[in-house]
Amino acid sequence: MSGSGTSSAVIIGASGGIGGAFEAALIEEGSFAKVHGFARSRSGAQHLDLLDEGSIAAAAAHVAKGPPPSLVIVATGLLHEGDQGPEKALRDLDPAWLAKVHAVNAIGPALVAKHFLPLMPRAGRSAFAALSARIGSITDNRLGGWHGYRASKAALNMLMRNLAIEEQRRNDRALVVTLHPGTVDTALSRPFQAHVAAGKLFDAERAALQLLDVIEDLKPHDSGKFFDFEGIEIPF
Incomplete structure (x- = not known):
């Protein structure tokens, strides 16, 4: 994505596969005066923990020193942790x-928006993007299961829609x-990659570059919507 030599870009979750690829691509591109990478x-x-609003506020205060951010990407997500994986049935709800x-x-990215959107320009093009997932689409849900992940990504979509209205x-x-990045070869998807169709598992660099191109092509009337890695709108 092309930036401005007088603005910065911010990546939340820069230690992850996709987040790190976003950070590397934007640094290599060199069109932003500064690229900030934050991670737990x-x-x-550079420390930012989505479960600690104080750390989010501190990161925003660091960015506020300038130049102002015209691109913020929240490249975080939780699907499994330790022995806990996505629920397969109602009996698994915890x-x-x-x-x-x-x-x-959902809540973490919304708090990032709370602290970072006010730093973004009041005029001219800017973009705040959070990684969601196609299975967070209620309309597209045909299989059920994965209750917490589906519901939390649906909640993220709604929160970002609300914030889009306010920000405009x-x-x-x-x-x-x-944005839906597709299935990317990262720690988040690794336990489930055996079920991915041939040619549908993307490396992180490709995913990041595709999504940066999608952001580049979006227009103001696209704000508040949900897009996949090909720029196709996904229904909520």
Whole structure:
């Protein structure tokens, strides 16, 4: 994505597969004056934990020193952790796990928006994008299961739609969107890759570049919508 030499780009989740690929691609492209990469595993000014709003606020304060961000990408997600994986049936529902996946997949990105959207330009093109997943589409749900992940990504889509409406009152050229990267060869998808059709497992670099191209091609009227890696709108 082309940027401005007077603006910055921000990647949340830069230690992950896709997030790291976003960060590397934007640094190599060199069109932003600065590229900020934040992650829970990083220390100092680059530390950001989606479960800790104080760390999100601190990261935003660091970015606020300038130049202002015209691109923010939240490249985070929680599908499994330790022995806990996505639920296959109603009997597998666990309130603590449901709360955690919503905290990471929906509430965390919304808090990032709370602290970072006010730093973005009040005029001219800007983009705030959060990674969602096709299985977060209620319309597209044909198989059921994976209750927490599906519900949390659906919640993310709704939150970003709300924020898009609010942000366009502040800047009518601002974009707030959710994006589906496809199935990418990362730690998140690794336990489930055996079931991926041939040719449908993408490497992180390809996924990041495709999504940057999608963001580049979006228009202000696309704000609040949900797109896949080919730029095709996914129904909520």
